[in-house]
Amino acid sequence: MIDQLIRSIQEKNNATVVGLDPRLNFVPSHIKEQAYAQYGKTLKGASEALLQFNKTIIDHVHDLVPAVKPQVAMYEQYGVEGLQAYMDTIQYAKEKGLVIIGDIKRSDIASTAMAYSDGHIGRVTVEDECFEVYKEDFITLNPYLGYDSIEPYIGNCNTYDKGLFILVKTSNPNSGEIQDLLVEGDTIYKKVGQLVNQWGTEAMGELGYSRIGAVVGATHPKQSKELRKVMPKTFFLVPGYGAQGATAEDLAGCFNKDGLGAIVNSSRGIIAAYTKEQYKKTFKAEEFGSAARKAVIAMRNDLNRVR
């Protein structure tokens, strides 16, 4: 899947990932009203509104971007109906040819990790029947528990050509509290980067990058430049552009000389573009899909200046 992601980035000349982090407060009222008329102001009604919102966004951006990143918390909070909307979003995006990065940020001991791995990127069996359940292409993981908590995913990555993005240096303001601590002369994020680089050698794709990628926040340009050197064959998932304040210049160091090596996520900056000052005058709430498309084109051009 890393190879498919790379080919799609090249074909579309775009390293943008649209983050599908829908929230009811920016789902336009015509979509919510329709969902509530069908299912009431219920968990099902909310989940239906998120799904319809996502479908419109996907319709407007699928020819421009290589991948989408649904963040499971936005769906999971509405219970089983929300998870169904998460799965239906994945199915719909896949039918449109998009690579799916399931932002699930899991982390647990090996025996439990195996269940997450089988459910999300592998297969589950019920007696002699075999099922592919969530169908993401990549998932995000937290490495805090060490290699034995990551190993259960690597087998499925290689068997089913899936991929991982493992948190290395996160974009949030307090990320340094733990990740920047010095241990034996190096920062923790650098040590984690070295480990991810090492784990990645077990799962190389054909185009020179590993199926095991890293999350590196765009809000830390100095650190991402350093990590690029530590992890030359690791693809970076880079959040923080747009709503969290990072600019294209901040993430220039995430790319390799081949213009590859990173995909950059923006969630609110794209899917809620119609609420932003710069787009408000041009697009009505009903035209939120067109506003998202315009925001994707602007982001693509912005990234292409620096990669």
Ligand SMILES: O=C(O)c1cc(=O)[nH]c(=O)n1[C@@H]1O[C@H](COP(=O)(O)O)[C@@H](O)[C@H]1O
């Ligand atoms: O793993 C992630 O995607 C992630 C890691 C990180 O360090 N920072 C971060 O913001 N994210 C995710 O990236 C998205 C950022 O959303 P926006 O700030 O709206 O673009 C959210 O889904 C976050 O959960």
